[in-house]
Amino acid sequence: MLLWYSAAENTRPRFNRDAVAVPFTSGMTAWRYSRGGQAGKPMPKGKTPDDVITMPSLNTMAKERLGYPTQKPTALLERIVEASSLEGDLVLDPFCGCGTTIDAASRLNRRWVGIDISPFAIDLVKNRRLQDNRIPVHGVPVDVETARTMATNAPFEFEKWAVSRIPGIAPNSKQVGDGGVDGRGRVYEATNGHGLVLAQVKGGKFGLSQLRDFLHTIHREKAALGVYITLDKVTSRNAKAETSGAGFFQMGAKRYPKAQLWSIADHFDDREPRLPPLADPYTGNVMQKDLLTS
Ligand SMILES: C[S@@+](CC[C@H](N)C(=O)[O-])C[C@H]1O[C@@H](n2cnc3c(N)ncnc32)[C@H](O)[C@@H]1O
Structure with a gap:
């Protein structure tokens, strides 16, 4: 439904009829128009549209x-x-x-x-x-403290915002039942279909057991890589030992940590996670990293 109103009193809202006129369907011609009592007036481009606009919906493959x-x-x-x-x-x-x-x-x-x-x-x-x-x-958020405020006041928005700091990772649309995963991406041109990249966000206090759960999820989903995102940098030796124990993902001559800790503090210090090129989750093309800035 479209509501049509004007801010100024006693002023009709703007309606640029010609900009949206639809073609005459009745075979109207300039000759017929002038014979219909409209002599001297220029024939309009078309007729005023009905109050129902018919238009194809966006199909699942639409570029936009x-x-x-x-x-x-x-x-x-x-x-x-x-x-x-x-x-x-x-x-x-x-x-x-x-x-x-x-x-x-x-x-x-x-x-x-x-x-x-x-x-x-x-x-x-x-x-x-x-x-x-x-x-x-x-x-x-413009720094860790404003990100922390968002994590407290709007935790789901924070999760979506945090995973999308990594170009190529798209947040889950579901708020619950995400199986311990907040965002997913795909390694660009990964062979054998082994290119899944998972991200999990922890907005509150870091806990080792939740990191372990995420490492199990990487394993269970046969993911290539996983990034565990926290607000502050994780300094715990045990946590680092857990992630390095997960091994590496090999791509050509390069290898990348299969599981890594990365924080919003890193993001604001311009430190990116170590990842191979990822596919754009919406187009499948290689992700242009410079598209995303804070
Ligand atoms: C149907 S979408 C809007 C579509 C948009 N007008 C367009 O042209 O594509 C509705 C949006 O309203 C936002 N929203 C809901 N409550 C809001 C609020 N209180 N203040 C601002 N935005 C809000 C939602 O996040 C959602 O993105």
């Missing part, structure tokens, strides 16, 4: 698909933005999700502001939808 559950086709939002604003106007989407509306606004030369309660959505808009890391963002 970002994996966001409520994603809509850009063409739909382009119609709405074109119908109700002019170039240079400011479009606000206060529930911007994966940013279809702001993408449409940007393509149509409108200025825009997007708001979402989910830092994951904001990431998606900035790094995947618009692929522009100069876009100013407010309200997402």
